[in-house]
Amino acid sequence: MRIVKVMSAMGASSSSPLRERKKRATRSALKRSAVGLVAARGLAAVTVEEIASGADVSSRTFFNYFPTKEDAVIGWDPTVLAEMIDGLRLRPGDEPGPAALRAMLLAVFSAFDADHRDLLERLRVIRSDPHLVAHHVLRWGETERQLVGALAERRGTDPATDHYASLVVATTLAASRTAMMSWCDKEGRVPLADELASHLDVLGTGLAEPQERLL
Amino acid sequence: MRIVKVMSAMGASSSSPLRERKKRATRSALKRSAVGLVAARGLAAVTVEEIASGADVSSRTFFNYFPTKEDAVIGWDPTVLAEMIDGLRLRPGDEPGPAALRAMLLAVFSAFDADHRDLLERLRVIRSDPHLVAHHVLRWGETERQLVGALAERRGTDPATDHYASLVVATTLAASRTAMMSWCDKEGRVPLADELASHLDVLGTGLAEPQERLL
DNA sequence: CAGATAAGTGCAGTCACTGCAAAGATGCGT
DNA sequence: ACGCATCTTTGCAGTGACTGCACTTATCTG
Structure with missing residues (x-):
């Protein structure tokens, strides 16, 4: 009881x-x-x-x-954030941070793909209004802070001073956002997770320009 | 009359x-x-x-x-945006885009330094509230769009398809924002324009890590 | 000083958002 | 099947951001 x-x-x-x-x-x-x-x-x-x-x-x-x-339009859902944190925690502890983040995000983005059409329309709507773009960035900012915390925890560091963790999370999430937008441009002809993967690949090479890809 | x-x-x-x-x-x-x-x-x-x-x-x-x-707190002033556009237009036409942007921004940031203490306090306040951060990003987004337009005009291209212009402006403004924040961390012990210059230098090398600088 | 122009203000109204408390729906143990 | 605990929905009242309008007041300009 x-x-x-x-x-x-x-x-x-x-x-x-x-x-x-x-x-x-x-x-x-x-x-x-x-x-x-x-x-x-x-x-x-x-x-x-x-x-x-x-x-x-x-x-x-x-x-x-x-x-x-605005949150209804961008589809803000705190449970997704929780899934991300949990997903990170479930990755093997000896895996490097960027790899762990990548694996977790690929899983989450694959799940997004279920709603395919909805997500596509939502991204188009968001891009069309600066207010919504700003709100989108705001919510991703919250995600960023929490992920830095989770990553620092993995690494046994203080999130406030672990600038490496901040850098990894910030750049990775930035790539996630550009992946979503470029996926939106391609009108979903490619799986979202694939698009994310190729953006993260570019990020992984230190932003070397790939062959005729991306905008 | x-x-x-x-x-x-x-x-x-x-x-x-x-x-x-x-x-x-x-x-x-x-x-x-x-x-x-x-x-x-x-x-x-x-x-x-x-x-x-x-x-x-x-x-x-x-x-x-x-x-x-929020705009009163972040000190949003459309005349500053107009100054930026005008400043860009006054640069010699054969100057490469990044150099023109850099010169214009250094001039504008030098002017900011007059209000020194006010700016410092304002940045601290902005950073302390996600709402204000979001609003700050929103306004810089408007600036970004206009600067892409001005830069595309310089280059005789269509702003909607000149991805190079978008990239240059976006990364340069991002560096400007990080410069302001790092200047804020250093509590204004360095001139704002110097901080901006060193951030833009790093950007110019393709984000190579400098000797013991930045956060 | 007189007329043009711009800035300041009060008022009424819309709408986002919140706390509270009542009412309705659902789940669970017996 | 019944009753109780819990959760969800809802109405109501209130705060505060923001706007359009009309009016007053201050600053030019000739």
Whole structure:
């Protein structure tokens, strides 16, 4: 009994499938409503109330899922961040940082590929509005900070002074972002993870210019 | 008569000194009020009304100077952007793009150094809040787009397809931002322009690691 | 000094976002 | 099948950012 209480108190979210499914459905309905409306009319011309009613929930409920209007459009999901951290922790401890990051990101990006079309449209919408680009960068910045922490932990260093860790994470995530954008330019004709891999390859060579690739 | 009208219609801001001085004073009072208050209590705990009354104007007037609360803190000033564009245009046409950008930025950053202490405090405040960092990036993004346009114009290319121009501007501005932050870390013991110069030097060598410099 | 122009301000309104408390849905033990 | 604990949804009231409009006041310009 005590144990059950503690588990749920920890917000383990291991709730039963029905509730989970409903939440996922609502979240994804909100995302789709947001992206669709913003793609059609632009961010400023769309209100949270419209997004919410497009997903058949109240606007108050919207804010139970996303802290800001922009987050619904960019599809911000803290669980993805958690997956990244966990993924890093599961890599063998003797693996070099960049390799561990690469492996983890390739796995996460492969999972993204399930939503293929949604992701493509979302990236297009994001790129079309400076506000959304800024918000996107903001959220990646949070990711960056946490990953630096996780990587420093792996290496047994202090994240505040381990500039190597910061450099590795920052450049790798920057390459991840450019990979997403270039994948978006190619309209998804290549798997996202492949695009990421080739960008990381270039990064790995110290940014040597490849043969007729990338923009 | 016609000429005067056109000149003022163009927003040439060549108005008489008193008005100009007052506007500058108000703008700078608002910036100082904003940075001071936010440094003390954090962005979220400060209202526009407080910032405005700290500068002895109404909150409505605040919005005649800055489009958002954040802009007052980061000190966003569209005239600086205009100076950059003009500065680029004044460089000799046969100068390579990176060199022209470098010369222009060094000049602009030297001018920044007049406000020395203010800039230092402002950068510290910006770094302390992810919201402000994001807004900072947003505004530099606008700068980036315009500079790509200006550089493409110099080169007689289409800004949408001149990826070389985009790369040069993006990396150069990124180096400018890291220069500002590292200058901030060094607490202004070095002139800003010198810091920028050394960052651009490193960039110019293709990011070779220098002797015991930078973070 | 008179008329043009620009800056400052008050007011009313929209909308993002939050805390609170009630109501409805779901899960679980018995 | 029932009842209780827990979670989700929702309405309501409130704060605060930001805008358009109309009006006053200050600064030019001739």
